[in-house]
Amino acid sequence: MTTDTITAPESPAGGEPPRSVHEPEANARRRRRKSQLVSAVLLGAMALAAAPLVIILWQVTVQAADALGPTLGGIWSFLTEVEPLSYRERGGGYAHGIFGTLYMTGLAAVMSIPLGIAAAIYLVDQGRGLFAKTVRLFTDVMTGVPSIFVGLAVYAILVTGLRFGTFVGAVALSIIMLPIIVRTAEEMLHLVPPDLRAASAGLGARQWQTTFKVVLPAAGPGLITGSMLAVARAAGETAPLILTAFGARTIVTAFQGGNGQADVGILMTDGMSQPFEEGIERAWAGGLMLVVIVLSLTVIARLINQRSQIDT
């Protein structure tokens, strides 16, 4: 009965006509086997796609461990010492780069997190009409702006007057962080139940009171998550900093000294471009540092978000 319906009326021009009474059976088997084959191929693709991540993490860990052992004198000295004047010398570390990266990323976070969350509040609470749509579209578009262009633009806007340094680098990073924060914050604010807002309004709270005392605390974990993801992204950036922070050979504490600020990514760029084994080894160790910073921030952010469980 049902076997007929599978083949007879459904096979148009391309399908083969049934060849025997047993054909429907065999046909079903062939189709099932094909489906299983495709599933296997898809599994293979998944494995192939996971391979680069595994290889990257494995290489960075192994190479950095090799370098940190005998040549660089261990993790502690890598974290606390500055690179020797010559790339050919052994030992030393990226203390200046780590300091600069944290300094600039922190400064960028201070600049862009409040701005980004405020923009998200605008989009969620007030944003109606064409203007809000435009803002939303260009926030999305801004996430795709090449980071090197951000570097060029900040160079053209600020470096020509202020020269290279911490603040200018931080501005570039904050421009990269901003759209990520707006986007994730907007999503989190949308998840706050409308009943909560209504309850607050019903008690006579003003709009800003509702936002600050009810909505933001409720969305808190999500906002932290989004901000941490943005910070992680910025901490790993190098391209815009080449044009704005430029790099330095010592620890720079100046807010905007004019002579540049060091950064792990820039030091890695220098180190791995050298023909000297020692510079390359320091670059590997720096790579491990960045991976640990970025991935641990990402994982912590996700754990916070899972704990909060306002998401669907």
Place this chain on the structure above:
Amino acid sequence: MSAPTDTPPSSPGGLRGNGRGRWGDPVFRWVTLLAGASVLVILGVMMGRTSWASLPVFQSEGVWGFLTGDLWSTGQSRSEVTGDYGALPFIYGTIKVSIIAIVIAVPMAVAIALFINEVAPAWLRKPLAYLTDTLAMVPSIVIAIVAVFWFIPNVTDPIARFLVDTPLGWLPLFEGPAQRLSYWSAGLMLSIMILPIITAVTRETFAKTPADEKNAAYAMGATRWEVMRGVILPRGFPGLVGGTMLGVGRALGETIVVAFTVGSSQRMDSSVFFGGDTITAVIFNTYATASPEAIWGLLALGVTLFVMTTIVNVLARLIVMRSGRVAGDAAV
């Protein structure tokens, strides 16, 4: 601040409004509106300032001349344009490398999206999605160092050598000799970097296929593959197009990995195994030693890149927006 006289004293619980709060809402509204507008202002200022700064180059070459000229020979001047600025080799390389990356990444992304959504057991779906998103979080400089010291000697170079020696090597596209740093090396590394974003968008649009339609197809006796091909792929096609374009946007703008792997050569040959250069790579590699005049040229390249990526991104976002917003980390 003392309360104005016409308001009654605060009632128990302090919920009664007072004069202080009267200005709260309008101020609050204006502050958030300005914050929202800041996104547009920042984009506008970046675009305006870079265009203004690169104006001398566009004036001396002409916009069309700049885009189609194939000689890039920077001058040493501080105040006028003396060199030749033709961006074609870099535009050519940028597009070529992006095409290679897309051709590799899109089928992979579709396969992964289908695997995660349809084949993998339910408990494995979230971890697998996180796994692909995590790849997007690895800093480019880290991918670059692994690319230079591991992927090129162990993966891209052997594949290139193999292809050159097969009959395919007779095609202009796969002409030898295979260079280590080439469009191919950069394109393959780029495909790894854009895979997460295409996967994230594709996966989410595939997941939005109505369950009823899938169940109907299963009830008719369709196999898993038939459901994918007949129901999910047609349904998810707009999302796939949008995701691919987001991937193109990312590929056009990726800098460090390409700068280290593309080979810095301005020769425009058909083969993917020759060295080339991209807009981002030339900015990254020549910036530190550029004369003021050459910096204008680099800024002009930056403006070109910005216009290219913005057009692609606006189109992509419009397509993706139609099928709803996408939440994966990689898509941010």
